[in-house]
Amino acid sequence: MTRIKLCGMRRLEDIEVVNELKPDYVGFIFVQKSRRYVRPDQAKQLIQRLAPSIKAVGVFVNDMDAQAVVDIARSCGLGAAQLHKDKGDARVDAIHTLIVKDSKPLTIIRAFSIASAEDVDPVEKSHADLVLVDHGGGGTGESFDWSLIQNLKRDFFLAGGLTPENVGEAIRLTKPLAVDASSSLETDGFKDPQKMRAFVQAVHDTDRELARG
Numbered sequence: 001m002t003r004i005k006l007c008g009m010r011r012l013e014d015i016e017v018v019n020e021l022k023p024d025y026v027g028f029i030f031v032q033k034s035r036r037y038v039r040p041d042q043a044k045q046l047i048q049r050l051a052p053s054i055k056a057v058g059v060f061v062n063d064m065d066a067q068a069v070v071d072i073a074r075s076c077g078l079g080a081a082q083l084h085k086d087k088g089d090a091r092v093d094a095i096h097t098l099i100v101k102d103s104k105p106l107t108i109i110r111a112f113s114i115a116s117a118e119d120v121d122p123v124e125k126s127h128a129d130l131v132l133v134d135h136g137g138g139g140t141g142e143s144f145d146w147s148l149i150q151n152l153k154r155d156f157f158l159a160g161g162l163t164p165e166n167v168g169e170a171i172r173l174t175k176p177l178a179v180d181a182s183s184s185l186e187t188d189g190f191k192d193p194q195k196m197r198a199f200v201q202a203v204h205d206t207d208r209e210l211a212r213g
Helices: 012-021 040-048 066-076 090-102 117-125 167-174 193-212
Strands: 003-006 025-029 055-060 080-083 107-113 130-134 156-158 178-181
Touching: 003 193, 012 040, 012 193, 025 040, 025 178, 040 055, 040 066, 055 066, 066 080, 066 090, 080 090, 090 107, 107 117, 167 178, 167 193
Parallel strands: 003 025, 003 178, 025 055, 055 080, 080 107, 107 130, 130 156, 156 178
Antiparallel strands: none
8 A cells, every 4th residue: 555645744734634644754854944834832732642653754954964854853753754855875874873772663754856767776776764756855745757766676656746636646657655745735735634634545545446456
């Protein structure tokens, strides 16, 4: 079954909807320039209301060092950290070292922008526990050429311009571990419950179709 990540949660009503829908992952944006930014104390309160089966993912850019990422993850109760705009795996390795020291699990997801076939090799070689492939810096609502990742040799999250209308095609073409949506699930800048429900339903419908062969 394709896993689902709904990203950019920042209100209690968002959490109420995701608890109904039961995605595998929910994302919280710790990037101050983003309109979806949440402070760590706000994220902690929201995560405390999250159903136990849903893993909370913190989204970070490369202006935050490894220790800061781990500190926020621990204080908020994150299960995973998603890293954007890194030029290499140095921060991934540093976080892994910190995790080993405190013996508390934290899944590291590294995000990659895919624009050409040459962008795929670093994805396959990344030290991160999981990888996410996207268009641009994330949260743009734009997709990329999915044919570029059809032969990707590791599990990946697919993001970038996914909607209830096209996520089925994306799953059939690329066979991702998980699909990730944010901006397409909003109306007037806030998460829209109906769009969230439609996205999750479209993923489940596609999985059932593929299971039937």
